[in-house]
Amino acid sequence: MKLYGSLTSPYVRKVRMLLAEKGIAYDFVEEGPSDAAGNVARLNPLGKVPALVRDDGEVLFDSPMIMEYLDSLKGAPLIPPPGEARWQAQRWHALAQGMMDATVARLMETRRDPERQEPAVIRKQEGKVAAALGFAEQRIPDGEFVMGDQLTVADIALGAALGYLDLRYAHDWRGSHPRLARWFEMLERRPSFIETAPA
Numbered sequence: 001m002k003l004y005g006s007l008t009s010p011y012v013r014k015v016r017m018l019l020a021e022k023g024i025a026y027d028f029v030e031e032g033p034s035d036a037a038g039n040v041a042r043l044n045p046l047g048k049v050p051a052l053v054r055d056d057g058e059v060l061f062d063s064p065m066i067m068e069y070l071d072s073l074k075g076a077p078l079i080p081p082p083g084e085a086r087w088q089a090q091r092w093h094a095l096a097q098g099m100m101d102a103t104v105a106r107l108m109e110t111r112r113d114p115e116r117q118e119p120a121v122i123r124k125q126e127g128k129v130a131a132a133l134g135f136a137e138q139r140i141p142d143g144e145f146v147m148g149d150q151l152t153v154a155d156i157a158l159g160a161a162l163g164y165l166d167l168r169y170a171h172d173w174r175g176s177h178p179r180l181a182r183w184f185e186m187l188e189r190r191p192s193f194i195e196t197a198p199a
Contacts, residue, residue, distance in 0.1 A: 001026040004040055005049035008198045010100045010164035011063040012050040017156045018067050020192035022075050064093060067153060079153045092146055092154030095132055096161035102128035103161075107168045129169065132161075137177040144186050151190075159187045167198055 005012030
């Protein structure tokens with residue numbers, strides 16, 4: 001298998017974390033959507049990373065779909081089976097995905113020429129991040145994992161989202177979200193998190 005993506009993308013990082021946790025071998029091709037090689041645009045009609053090329057040549061895109069496919073290949077599932085636990089895990093995954101989306105949108109706006117930036121757009125995206133952090137702070141348990149006594153897709157997705165905040169929207173979210181900060185401190189020690197940190 002080949003995974004195409006950038007080292008700083010939180011969507012790619014959560015896929016790489018899952019691959020590491022499951023011990024699945026793959027080749028990583030560092031490439032962004034606008035790179036001259038053009039593989040991403042060729043493989044994914046949406047022109048986004050990650051893109052996963054399976055051994056049979058089929059291509060999968062969209063990080064939640066890729067993660068679900070990879071989770072089915074080997075080992076104990078990180079996505080719970082159908083039932084309430086699955087919906088809870090996927091809700092955390094959706095929250096993290098939305099936090100990533102808002103952080104990316106904010107970043108793109110701040111990279112525009114200063115005279116063309118829309119402060120209202122930046123504030124709106126920062127508001128989404130703040131709301132997501134508040135939601136997580138109210139619901140994060142005191143233990144090591146988001147759900148029960150083992151790692152799930154909820155931990156991976158939320159960890160990738162918080163890591164991306166630190167990378168692209170650094171601010172003191174820990175000061176106002178101490179429970180979430182304690183949980184994240186435990187996750188940061190995992191090899192899968194350390195190995196996939198943006199270089």
